[in-house]
Amino acid sequence: LGSSRTTIPMTARGGWSLVAAVAFAALACGRTAREDAPPPWRPASDPSALHPVNIARPAASARLATELTEHDGAPAAIGCPTCHLAGTVARLAETGATPVHGALRLRHGSVPCSACHDSTDPSLLHDASGASFSFADSMRLCSQCHGSIRTAYDHGAHGGMRGYWDLQRGPRTRNDCITCHDPHAPAYPQVQPAKGPRDRFAPPPRQTPSLVEYRFPEERHE
């Protein structure tokens, strides 16, 4: 003990933190006595025993919302193969079928339809290597150009999720790319923000009528 005193400079602050540490240890002991302390968290020894991360997947067959209506007035959606027989995927501008494609906005750079849609089978997509796959695997397609975003996605730094951070205790559900991004116009649109808190200490600017009633009286401003 004597030697430790000479080596550790006992400043006032150091002394207090020592006292605090002892006090904290005492309290911590008190706590463990009170509760059935949960076992310490450890990484899962068997990764296959973890709960799954379920990624939302689109329907395997794409249906396009149109400006047409069914006979009962409901909006009509049409499956692509209804019209596009094998080999007829073309640039929309050339088709002129506007009532059908009216809801479809093309704002994805200069990417032509055939870059993603299979030209032989309109119910399939294909990647740059030519391999065809179902619409349900569309994320594979996005990732070949947007690789850095896919990397962030794979590590939870992009894309909404719900569920458990601890997969040892429960599953997680994640959005896929097209849950949020329209593949034909992928830029995330502007949104109307939710109402902000009414803060007593940072009065909102005068021109915000809905919040005016929460302003301090004039004299308190100065």
Add this chain to the structure above:
Amino acid sequence: MSRITRRGALKAAGITLGAAAFAKASAPLVEFARDVSLDEFLQKHYRELSAEELETVLRRIEEETLESHGREVHVTDTPAQAGVQFGYALNLSICNGCRKCAEACHVENNHDRKSNNSYIRVFEMTNGSLDFEHGTPHYQNDTPAENKYYMPVQCQQCDNPPCVDVCPVQATWKERDGIVVVDYNWCIGCRYCEAACPYHARRFNWQAPEIPPDEVNPNQGYLSNRIRPKGVVEKCTFCLHRTRVGRLPACLEACPTGARVFGNLLDPNSDIRWVLANRRVFVLKEELGTKPRFFYFFDA
């Protein structure tokens, strides 16, 4: 036969005045007793409660909530788990300022409906600047606006928390998993902590939260989202009633862009650790030495 003497009259007047003054002076105590039950008044500090006492307190709070807010709730107290240190990161490149996080916080944590309180304040900031003086949390325009980015600020769960240092009654402290909590029944409402916090992360309950019964979140934690009494300070707890049972915080689940990353800093395979290792993260007001556990980053 008694006679009204001057002395007697003065005595009677004195006694009457004295009694009236006493009644007036003790009126606040009567008021106080109406707000606070005797059990609550005599309750010990959270960390000194035995298991049985804590159980009694939790059940009493459930009863009081049923009485005051008309909703049957379940108040739990999940202890911190060894091997878990919570950390949070936020991707400023994709946050679009929609305030869904603040809204989810409002609902999850049983905030007062009228004040629309939330532990999260989203700032609209100008590109190229980190100056909060020129940011505003009161934007109403559609987001994201041209040349703006959005920075949600909530409790940073500092490892060197100034709010804890200044509390005169130790009603707030840092838990083993890194969450700074408040014992709402021990807080005296002096608001020193609110003044000490450089992130303006604490809120004061000017009145007990008013919430319609069907909107009360019945899943409540003693140290987190149970309905706070009037006159105490409250703060973000990373939703510890959720996160301590493995679930994600409410603000993260509400985020439509996935800008929020939450996890265990001690798990080398966690998302939060990947962000810390692969992104240039920064903390707010690093120069103050508060050592926040809330990190911000931009996409590489």
